[in-house]
Amino acid sequence: MTEKEQAGVIRQVLAGDSNAFEALVKAHERSVYNLALRMLGNEQDALDASQEAFFRAYRSLDSFRGDSKFSVWLYRITGNVCLDMLRRAGRRPESSLTVEDDGEELAVPDERGDPQRALERKELRAAVREGLMRLEPPFRQALILRELNGLTYDEIARVTGLEAGTVKSRIFRARRKLAAYLTAGGNFFADGPSNSKTGEKGGGDRGRM
Amino acid sequence: MAGCERYEELICALAGGDLAPDREAELRAHMAGCEDCRRLYEAVMAASQVLREDMAEPPAALAEGVMARVAAYEAERAEARPVRPVKKLRRWMPLAAAACLAVVIAGAALPRLMGRKGASGAAADAAAPEAAPYVMESDGGEAAARSADMPETVSLTEGMMDAVAEEPAEAEEDFASDEDGALSGAANAEAAPVEPAAGAVGYTLCDPDGNAVAVISDREALDGLLRGEVIAAGPEGFAPMYTLTLDGVRYVLAADGEDGLVWWTEADGTVTRSPAGLDGLQALLD
Numbered sequence: 223m224t225e226k227e228q229a230g231v232i233r234q235v236l237a238g239d240s241n242a243f244e245a246l247v248k249a250h251e252r253s254v255y256n257l258a259l260r261m262l263g264n265e266q267d268a269l270d271a272s273q274e275a276f277f278r279a280y281r282s283l284d285s286f287r288g289d290s291k292f293s294v295w296l297y298r299i300t301g302n303v304c305l306d307m308l309r310r311a312g313r314r315p316e317s318s319l320t321v322e323d324d325g326e327e328l329a330v331p332d333e334r335g336d337p338q339r340a341l342e343r344k345e346l347r348a349a350v351r352e353g354l355m356r357l358e359p360p361f362r363q364a365l366i367l368r369e370l371n372g373l374t375y376d377e378i379a380r381v382t383g384l385e386a387g388t389v390k391s392r393i394f395r396a397r398r399k400l401a402a403y404l405t406a407g408g409n410f411f412a413d414g415p416s417n418s419k420t421g422e423k424g425g426g427d428r429g430r431m
Numbered sequence: 432m433a434g435c436e437r438y439e440e441l442i443c444a445l446a447g448g449d450l451a452p453d454r455e456a457e458l459r460a461h462m463a464g465c466e467d468c469r470r471l472y473e474a475v476m477a478a479s480q481v482l483r484e485d486m487a488e489p490p491a492a493l494a495e496g497v498m499a500r501v502a503a504y505e506a507e508r509a510e511a512r513p514v515r516p517v518k519k520l521r522r523w524m525p526l527a528a529a530a531c532l533a534v535v536i537a538g539a540a541l542p543r544l545m546g547r548k549g550a551s552g553a554a555a556d557a558a559a560p561e562a563a564p565y566v567m568e569s570d571g572g573e574a575a576a577r578s579a580d581m582p583e584t585v586s587l588t589e590g591m592m593d594a595v596a597e598e599p600a601e602a603e604e605d606f607a608s609d610e611d612g613a614l615s616g617a618a619n620a621e622a623a624p625v626e627p628a629a630g631a632v633g634y635t636l637c638d639p640d641g642n643a644v645a646v647i648s649d650r651e652a653l654d655g656l657l658r659g660e661v662i663a664a665g666p667e668g669f670a671p672m673y674t675l676t677l678d679g680v681r682y683v684l685a686a687d688g689e690d691g692l693v694w695w696t697e698a699d700g701t702v703t704r705s706p707a708g709l710d711g712l713q714a715l716l717d
Contacts, residue, residue: 240501240502240505241498243497243498243501244494244497244498247493247494247497247498248494251489251493251494252486252488252489254489255487255489255493256486256487256489259487260482265487265490269489269490269492269493269496272489272493272497273493273496273497273500276493276497277497277500277501277504280497280501280504281504346477346481347481347485350477350478350481350482350485351485353478354482365482366482368447368449369447369479369482369483370482370483370486372483375449393443393447393449394439394440394443394444397443397446397447397475397478397479398439398443398471398475400474400475400478401443401471401474401475401478402474404474404477404478405470405471405474
């Protein structure tokens with residue numbers, strides 16, 4: 223849906239056609255849900271947070287002024303919902319980290335003929351998910367918005383209310399920390415066996431940023 | 432490796448696809464001779480790729496749950512509004528329907544109807560059933576009337592969308608040139624058919640059975656209504672305004688969020704807002 227089409231739907235909703243809101247939910251549920259899933263680390267919380275975010279968006283739809291993309295506005299709401307949930311839950315990132323690895327699992331078609339590689343890929347994905355959950359939530363949020371939602375640094379600044387420079391530094395630190403987690407955990411096999419130097423480097427600060 | 436710190440941020444940006452191309456050559460040259468930096472690059476790139484690709488499909492329960500909450504929220508809000516008038520409507524609206532309910536959409540003429548005095552005599556002539564737009568009385572109690580040069584209004588019971596689409600372009604221009612006057616007229620005369628009472632949250636439009644079909648909650652939608660646009664589809668495309676004739680007296684009905692219903696009677700070609708409200712209409716009908 224283009225921004226213009228969205229604006230039309232929003233007007234329709236504001237004029238009293240609440241059912242029209244479903245089109246907006248459908249258009250953005252995938253990105254909102256995945257943002258929440260990576261922020262919170264499990265499917266149930268992600269579902270709750272996504273629904274809460276969309277509902278909040280519905281209630282405050284008349285305050286959307288169209289000076290940013292509608293999706294960016296939604297991500298801000300979603301981010302706030304997720305950060306609230308994490309605060310309330312009192313920081314327990316390890317909770318149900320493995321739950322989403324049960325069953326589901328998207329197939330990785332191009333590696334089907336190579337079980338070893340597929341396994342590595344799966345391990346890598348699990349390690350990235352886990353490493354992400356070890357970042358402090360605001361760092362995690364910035365990185366997810368950049369990578370998963372594809373926002374620009376300026377848009378992330380608008381979502382988080384931070385300076386663009388702060389966003390840049392957060393994303394850098396999040397990336398470095400996540401990379402360190404991957405190399406230290408042995409989940410990452412880029413170019414042969416890891417050497418001792420890399421192990422030291424990652425091992426020392428494996429944990430929260 | 433010592434001295435690599437200055438490269439780290441650039442490497443992370445490069446691997447994440449966020450680095451300006453002119454910095455790339457320098458970095459690649461460094462990485463060619465520095466395994467640590469190369470590994471950092473590879474790891475960031477791998478993580479970045481996973482983050483972009485590792486997308487789950489949202490469960491169907493997501494949208495369903497949102498819409499259920501929206502519906503519950505709207506139902507609660509509707510309940511918070513006064514419901515009495517709607518209930519009363521049910522008592523007499525079947526009667527109204529039997530008495531040849533005509534759905535009139537006043538089209539581009541409506542904005543002029545608000546709080547202005549026109550030529551009453553001409554209006555009387557022009558006020559053929561189902562074709563007359565209505566003029567609201569101003570707060571001072573003076574009845575205003577439509578002027579004879581009003582754009583034609585569209586009268587219909589079905590196919591309203593088509594009729595609206597066919598509205599003459601000149602009517603639109605008429606409206607545009609007249610907009611300021613009409614709207615300021617609305618501002619100083621609460622007589623506008625759908626101008627909210629102070630503090631009203633919006634207008635609830637009712638169908639002939641008295642069921643709420645839509646809520647108009649903002650100024651833009653209100654303006655749309657005044658232009659005669661169908662701003663929300665009700666059952667079978669009912670217009671937001673209705674007229675009905677009982678014992679030779681024409682009534683114009685519009686609903687609002689405050690009383691549930693605003694109505695006017697038409698006498699001698701002039702539409703007058705009833706100060707008596709719904710109870711007055713009820714008494715009249717009894």
